[in-house]
Amino acid sequence: MINNFVKPHVVAVPFPALGHTIPLLDFAISLASSGLAITCVTTAANALRLKLQMAHAFSSGLDIRLLVLPTPLVEGLPEGVESFDQVLPEHCGLIYDLVVKLEQPFNHWLEAQVEGMNHPVCIMHDVLLGWTMEVPQKHNITRVVFNTYGAFALTLLRSAWLSASHNALEKEGDSILLSLDLPTPLRLHKHEIDTMLFDPLMLEVIGRLQSLNQGGGMLINTYEQLEPEYLQHLRNLTGKKVWSIGPVLPSTCFGGAAKDSNRGKMVDISEVKLFQWLDSQSSCSVVYISFGSQIFLTEEQSKALASGLEASGQPFIWAIKVSPKFEPRTSDTADLLDRTYLPEGFQERTRNRGLVIWGWAPQLLILSHPSVGAFVSHCGWNSMLESVALGVPLITWPIYADQHFNSKLAIKLGIGIQICQHRDGIPDKERVKDGVTLVLSKEEGKEMKRGAEKLKKMAREAVEFGGSSNVNLQDFAREMYQLHMTKTAAVRGESSKLTYCWINASEAPL
Numbered sequence: 001m002i003n004n005f006v007k008p009h010v011v012a013v014p015f016p017a018l019g020h021t022i023p024l025l026d027f028a029i030s031l032a033s034s035g036l037a038i039t040c041v042t043t044a045a046n047a048l049r050l051k052l053q054m055a056h057a058f059s060s061g062l063d064i065r066l067l068v069l070p071t072p073l074v075e076g077l078p079e080g081v082e083s084f085d086q087v088l089p090e091h092c093g094l095i096y097d098l099v100v101k102l103e104q105p106f107n108h109w110l111e112a113q114v115e116g117m118n119h120p121v122c123i124m125h126d127v128l129l130g131w132t133m134e135v136p137q138k139h140n141i142t143r144v145v146f147n148t149y150g151a152f153a154l155t156l157l158r159s160a161w162l163s164a165s166h167n168a169l170e171k172e173g174d175s176i177l178l179s180l181d182l183p184t185p186l187r188l189h190k191h192e193i194d195t196m197l198f199d200p201l202m203l204e205v206i207g208r209l210q211s212l213n214q215g216g217g218m219l220i221n222t223y224e225q226l227e228p229e230y231l232q233h234l235r236n237l238t239g240k241k242v243w244s245i246g247p248v249l250p251s252t253c254f255g256g257a258a259k260d261s262n263r264g265k266m267v268d269i270s271e272v273k274l275f276q277w278l279d280s281q282s283s284c285s286v287v288y289i290s291f292g293s294q295i296f297l298t299e300e301q302s303k304a305l306a307s308g309l310e311a312s313g314q315p316f317i318w319a320i321k322v323s324p325k326f327e328p329r330t331s332d333t334a335d336l337l338d339r340t341y342l343p344e345g346f347q348e349r350t351r352n353r354g355l356v357i358w359g360w361a362p363q364l365l366i367l368s369h370p371s372v373g374a375f376v377s378h379c380g381w382n383s384m385l386e387s388v389a390l391g392v393p394l395i396t397w398p399i400y401a402d403q404h405f406n407s408k409l410a411i412k413l414g415i416g417i418q419i420c421q422h423r424d425g426i427p428d429k430e431r432v433k434d435g436v437t438l439v440l441s442k443e444e445g446k447e448m449k450r451g452a453e454k455l456k457k458m459a460r461e462a463v464e465f466g467g468s469s470n471v472n473l474q475d476f477a478r479e480m481y482q483l484h485m486t487k488t489a490a491v492r493g494e495s496s497k498l499t500y501c502w503i504n505a506s507e508a509p510l
């Protein structure tokens with residue numbers, strides 16, 4: 001049956017980890033704004049979170065909907081737990097099992113779409129999604145990878161893996177020189193790649209890069225001006241389209257202060273309290289601390305970090321991820337968390353200059369506030385990109401995976417310094433204090449701020465009409481329209497060589 005939809009139908013399949021769903025969903029919303037019909041595939045518990053992020057898109061009448069697949073039973077995974085951030089690190093494998101089990105109901109749904117009127121033209125799936133794509137291939141549905149890692153990290157990851165598998169890692173004590181398939185050789189500490197080479201999820205990413213020539217190309221949440229050399233390198237390596245379409249952020253982010261607080265999850269602080277506090281601080285004086293959606297610091301790590309923060313004397317906002325062990329929270333939980341993760345009397349001593357958020361913070365609201373002058377981050381790619389897009393220099397503590405590479409990129413770009421590393425690292429009090437002081441109060445920090453402001457300007461230009469990311473978004477949308485027209489024409493028996501001409505997606509026929 002032919003697709004009677006006048007719009008091309010794209011199916012977005014995110015991986016259930018907040019660092020993956022958040023950007024894919026924001027991009028899906030941009031595509032819907034460009035005139036495409038979008039179905040976002042998810043499970044029941046994740047759907048509630050996605051709806052929060054989609055509230056604005058729904059109310060503005062965009063053609064975007066959620067497909068809720070039945071949640072498969074996974075032994076050991078409690079009901080309602082369907083995302084990486086809800087489990088302890090040692091149980092992340094269970095979420096991966098859940099994802100694997102979703103393939104069958106997804107294929108079942110897809111077959112029904114092909115029979116019916118909603119024939120999708122493209123499956124846009126997360127880079128970590130290890131499903132075979134036989135069903136889309138069978139029905140000639142294009143597959144495009146959505147990448148939540150940067151081009152620099154992807155290139156290094158691929159080089160490290162290739163070098164290791166060809167026994168070509170050039171080791172010298174604890175240091176390794178990576179040079180295979182890189183535009184410029186890079187020296188790393190062995191710990192910076194060791195864990196990655198054996199991480200099944202990272203292997204999935206590399207596999208995706210290796211098999212890219214079978215797919216329809218790759219979308220990367222980055223922008224040309226941030227990593228031009230590495231984007232070009234990936235294009236040369238794959239011979240496929242590599243669309244840089246970032247930074248993928250809610251449109252309000254670039255039109256002044258960000259407004260979307262519940263991005264990913266409900267936040268654990270009231271906006272009124274947050275803004276009262278931020279507004280009372282002076283410009284660029286506050287350091288924001290967050291380790292993303294997945295990392296739990298140990299008691300020792302968080303106490304050591306707290307000591308350095310206190311010694312710096314600077315105002316801070318610290319979003320501390322709460323272990324599922326402390327859920328559901330009771331009236332005593334805050335006290336218990338305090339005693340467990342912070343030095344004795346810390347909250348009392350820093351009462352006038354510190355704000356601790358136990359749980360989820362509205363990160364974009366915080367980073368876009370003029371009082372915030374630095375971000376202590378694990379350098380998850382989203383956090384790094386958000387910091388860059390909002391002009392905030394980074395103080396890094398990469399923990400695992402691509403975070404080591406992202407931290408290196410921040411330093412290379414002149415907008416970051418590193419104060420600690422690795423999952424087992426214990427931050428040194430003096431190093432934390434000096435790092436925070438340097439970025440917030442020293443001339444070197446002002447230079448980093450100027451660099452971050454330049455990148456912010458470039459990020460904004462990239463997503464504005466005619467900017468590189470906007471042009472790539474339109475190019476992707478146009479490709480979807482062409483696939484749609486070709487498919488429709490083929491079913492009608494018309495020539496598949498239709499010339500379909502329009503300037504940008506907003507002018508496409510609706």
Ligand code: UDP
Nearest residue numbers: 019292293294319360361363380381382383
């Ligand atoms: N985030 C947030 N509030 C928090 C912690 C994280 O909104 O308290 C968001 C952050 O803005 C980013 C994402 O969650 O968009 C985390 O992604 P990232 O790649 O930085 O780290 P990951 O969680 O994947 O390690």
